[in-house]
Amino acid sequence: MAYSDSTPPGRVVQGILADLPGLIAVAVVDAGTGLNLASHSNSEQFNPDLAAAYNTQVVKQNLEAMRTLRLSSGTLDDILITVSDQYHLIKLLNGGEMFVYLAVNSLDTNLAIAREVVRQHAASLN
Numbered sequence: 001m002a003y004s005d006s007t008p009p010g011r012v013v014q015g016i017l018a019d020l021p022g023l024i025a026v027a028v029v030d031a032g033t034g035l036n037l038a039s040h041s042n043s044e045q046f047n048p049d050l051a052a053a054y055n056t057q058v059v060k061q062n063l064e065a066m067r068t069l070r071l072s073s074g075t076l077d078d079i080l081i082t083v084s085d086q087y088h089l090i091k092l093l094n095g096g097e098m099f100v101y102l103a104v105n106s107l108d109t110n111l112a113i114a115r116e117v118v119r120q121h122a123a124s125l126n
Contacts (some may be wrong), residue, residue, distance in 0.1 A: 002048070003038030008125055010038040012100065015121040020114060024086065024103040027052050028125070031059050031098050046103065055090055055101050063096055078115070087111055091118045093125050100125075 003010035009028035016026045017040055027039035027048045034056035039048035062076055076096065081088040085107055091100040100122045104114050 012121045013038040013040050019117045027101045029099050031056055031096055091122050093122055
């Protein structure tokens with residue numbers, strides 16, 4: 001556990017963990033630096049700090065692709081990465097200044113419910 005429930009990012013992590021207790025990991029990340037503002041992992045093999053750093057690059061590359069392709073009619077809301085048995089969701093906040101990262105097992109998690117849980121809790125950070 002790497003969060004304090006007295007901070008807004010910590011409360012987001014705590015809320016998501018309460019609603020999705022079987023998650024692999026969750027983090028609130030500063031997209032400028034790649035640093036976790038709050039995180040939790042239910043797996044010893046999953047390092048949310050490392051995931052935050054790499055996913056920051058994913059976010060930056062997606063935003064750059066949108067600029068290059070002149071996709072200015074909308075904003076990037078989230079990024080979904082699917083692995084054979086996992087979903088990795090990146091929900092951008094505050095115009096891409098930060099994001100919520102969620103990793104769940106795809107075999108026992110409904111993606112629509114997971115997205116809604118993240119959306120509801122992340123709204124407090126906007």
